[in-house]
Amino acid sequence: MPEPSTTAVRQTPSGVIHDIGYQRYEGPRLGRRQVFGALYLHGLRTAFGFGRSAKAKIFPWLVVGIVSLVAVALAAIRSQIGEPVATYAQFADAMSWLVIFFVAVVAPELVSRDLRSGVLPLYFSRPLPRSDYALAKLLALSTSLWLLLGGPQLLMFLGAAFTTKQGMRGVWNELLDLLPGLLYAGLWAVVFASVGLLVASLTGKRAFAAGGVVAVFLMTTPIVGVLSILPSRAANELAGLASPSTLVQGVGIWSLGDLLVEGDPGEMTIGGFGPLYALAAVLLVAGATALLLARYRKVAS
Amino acid sequence: MTLIATQSLTKTYGGRVTALADLTVAVEPGIIGLVGANGAGKSTLIKILLGLIAPTSGVVSVLGIDPTADPAAVRNRVGYMPEHDCLPPDLSAAELVTHLGRMSGLPRTAARERASEALRHVGLYEERYRPVGGYSTGMKQRVKLAQALVHDPDLLLLDEPTNGLDPAGRDAMLALVHRIGTEFGISVLVCSHLLGEVERICDTLIAIDGGRLLRADNISAMTTATDVLAVEVSEGTEELAARLAELKLPVARDGRLLLVPLADDGTYDLILGAVAELDLPLHRLDQRRHRVAELFATRELAHA
Numbered sequence: 001m002p003e004p005s006t007t008a009v010r011q012t013p014s015g016v017i018h019d020i021g022y023q024r025y026e027g028p029r030l031g032r033r034q035v036f037g038a039l040y041l042h043g044l045r046t047a048f049g050f051g052r053s054a055k056a057k058i059f060p061w062l063v064v065g066i067v068s069l070v071a072v073a074l075a076a077i078r079s080q081i082g083e084p085v086a087t088y089a090q091f092a093d094a095m096s097w098l099v100i101f102f103v104a105v106v107a108p109e110l111v112s113r114d115l116r117s118g119v120l121p122l123y124f125s126r127p128l129p130r131s132d133y134a135l136a137k138l139l140a141l142s143t144s145l146w147l148l149l150g151g152p153q154l155l156m157f158l159g160a161a162f163t164t165k166q167g168m169r170g171v172w173n174e175l176l177d178l179l180p181g182l183l184y185a186g187l188w189a190v191v192f193a194s195v196g197l198l199v200a201s202l203t204g205k206r207a208f209a210a211g212g213v214v215a216v217f218l219m220t221t222p223i224v225g226v227l228s229i230l231p232s233r234a235a236n237e238l239a240g241l242a243s244p245s246t247l248v249q250g251v252g253i254w255s256l257g258d259l260l261v262e263g264d265p266g267e268m269t270i271g272g273f274g275p276l277y278a279l280a281a282v283l284l285v286a287g288a289t290a291l292l293l294a295r296y297r298k299v300a301s
Numbered sequence: 302m303t304l305i306a307t308q309s310l311t312k313t314y315g316g317r318v319t320a321l322a323d324l325t326v327a328v329e330p331g332i333i334g335l336v337g338a339n340g341a342g343k344s345t346l347i348k349i350l351l352g353l354i355a356p357t358s359g360v361v362s363v364l365g366i367d368p369t370a371d372p373a374a375v376r377n378r379v380g381y382m383p384e385h386d387c388l389p390p391d392l393s394a395a396e397l398v399t400h401l402g403r404m405s406g407l408p409r410t411a412a413r414e415r416a417s418e419a420l421r422h423v424g425l426y427e428e429r430y431r432p433v434g435g436y437s438t439g440m441k442q443r444v445k446l447a448q449a450l451v452h453d454p455d456l457l458l459l460d461e462p463t464n465g466l467d468p469a470g471r472d473a474m475l476a477l478v479h480r481i482g483t484e485f486g487i488s489v490l491v492c493s494h495l496l497g498e499v500e501r502i503c504d505t506l507i508a509i510d511g512g513r514l515l516r517a518d519n520i521s522a523m524t525t526a527t528d529v530l531a532v533e534v535s536e537g538t539e540e541l542a543a544r545l546a547e548l549k550l551p552v553a554r555d556g557r558l559l560l561v562p563l564a565d566d567g568t569y570d571l572i573l574g575a576v577a578e579l580d581l582p583l584h585r586l587d588q589r590r591h592r593v594a595e596l597f598a599t600r601e602l603a604h605a
Contacts, residue, residue, distance in 0.1 A: 022422060022485040025415060025453035029406040038403045053391060117389040122448060125351050125381035126404050127373035
């Protein structure tokens with residue numbers, strides 16, 4: 001019988017491990033807030049493909065390119081004809097389908113990839129609480145969506161500010177138009193990020209997650225369509241509640257009024273249900289976030 | 302200081318499946334082997350130590366901290382290497398370990414430095430800039446170990462670190478774990494279902510089966526007390542056995558070997574004297590330590 005020796009231990013393969021000695025770490029250890037910030041920034045970089053392969057950069061930057069191009073074109077046309085083609089809020093509405101596709105690509109990139117590779121136990125065995133992980137990702141996605149809409153709005157503003165014929169007063173007026181537009185973009189960002197991230201967090205398969213996100217946002221539109229042609233005025237006015245996109249637009253119509261729908265009330269009417277739309281939007285974001293946190297309390301334990 | 306202490310630790314899932322039953326154990330810093338068959342409750346114990354799951358009842362403390370009360374404080378000082386695959390294939394080892402270092406609270410530059418140090422200590426050099434997806438199993442295991450080391454923990458919890466490795470890879474991994482435990486000054490809890498593997502590198506051994514403690518003790522305490530001398534002669538084994546029996550030595554036969562319990566150095570002299578007296582060709586005479594496995598043999602049989 002062989003001696004239960006430690007030969008294997010002693011025969012350390014010399015070319016593999018060079019011993020320069022292990023050094024203990026005596027430096028500072030950051031607290032929960034800084035770790036949360038690091039994860040948030042990491043998520044934001046991931047959203048735009050930074051620190052990722054070239055393939056991962058294609059789609060986000062394609063979308064960024066398109067929305068920027070549209071913004072520049074709008075600014076150029078405006079400087080020629082002298083009056084705005086679309087308000088800042090209308091621009092955000094017009095870009096909504098691009099936002100949906102951006103969410104469909106980026107949300108799975110942020111959460112499904114981690115589920116798929118099984119890396120979550122490596123996060124959760126560190127001091128960072130599970131809820132911080134989910135919230136940092138949510139915040140990163142919201143910020144990236146807001147930048148996606150807000151950045152081009154800023155381009156439009158710069159175009160308008162430099163070509164205005166009313167001097168500083170014109171710039172000031174333009175700024176007063178821009179700020180509600182940025183807030184409206186923030187609403188788009190928060191609603192789409194919370195719903196999109198929740199859907200993506202349910203599966204580790206990126207294709208399923210992307211399909212799921214698109215389905216939730218686009219498949220609900222026919223319901224709105226059906227409700228809005230029913231022979232009941234209340235049903236028509238409440239129809240927008242059925243889909244996230246029209247819900248956001250409803251809140252916009254209520255809060256921004258003519259910044260979104262100039263003169264012509266358009267196809268969508270919300271009647272006096274504006275506050276209901278706002279409440280529904282708040283509940284949707286809060287509910288989706290709560291479900292996301294519940295999901296991460298359970299997953300990978 | 303006691304490294305890990307549990308008192309009547311019990312974990313049941315849904316009130317029906319018992320993963321741990323009344324486990325009471327206390328171990329000192331060093332390299333600790335946690336041995337048990339698959340499903341014995343090893344991973345459950347590790348998750349309780351990390352504060353990832355709460356015990357149904359009982360008390361637990363890691364590095365003097367209660368993980369159920371303050372999991373963040375425990376996790377700050379503990380590194381965990383999971384059993385299963387947990388590496389994103391499209392990141393490089395350097396990126397992943399740096400990121401996880403930051404998640405442990407290291408500042409940006411410190412995380413980068415510590416990541417390359419940790420990867421160097423586990424034996425990954427130029428390849429650390431390649432995507433992990435192209436790594437061999439052995440290299441992946443090393444990355445998993447490096448990410449557990451990056452924040453300089455006081456205790457490493459390694460869940461089946463030799464899983465999926467070939468014999469050479471196993472030896473290299475065990476050598477690495479042994480080095481971490483002895484030279485780095487970091488205590489290590491190594492989980493394995495292979496007793497023969499961990500007993501080579503451990504100071505302390507905890508054996509559990511079906512969630513119950515079989516035995517927890519120092520390796521030395523388990524083995525030295527039962528040392529025997531193995532004597533082999535080319536011929537005349539019977540005569541020698543009879544002669545030794547006359548000398549009041551309790552001889553046992555094991556094939557061509559004669560086993561004599563080692564009382565003190567005098568036992569050597571008695572045996573050598575007997576062999577010389579009978580003029581037998583002595584083949585070998587060596588001290589044989591009991592394999593730790595033998596200490597559990599009866600219990601394991603009982604459960605087989």
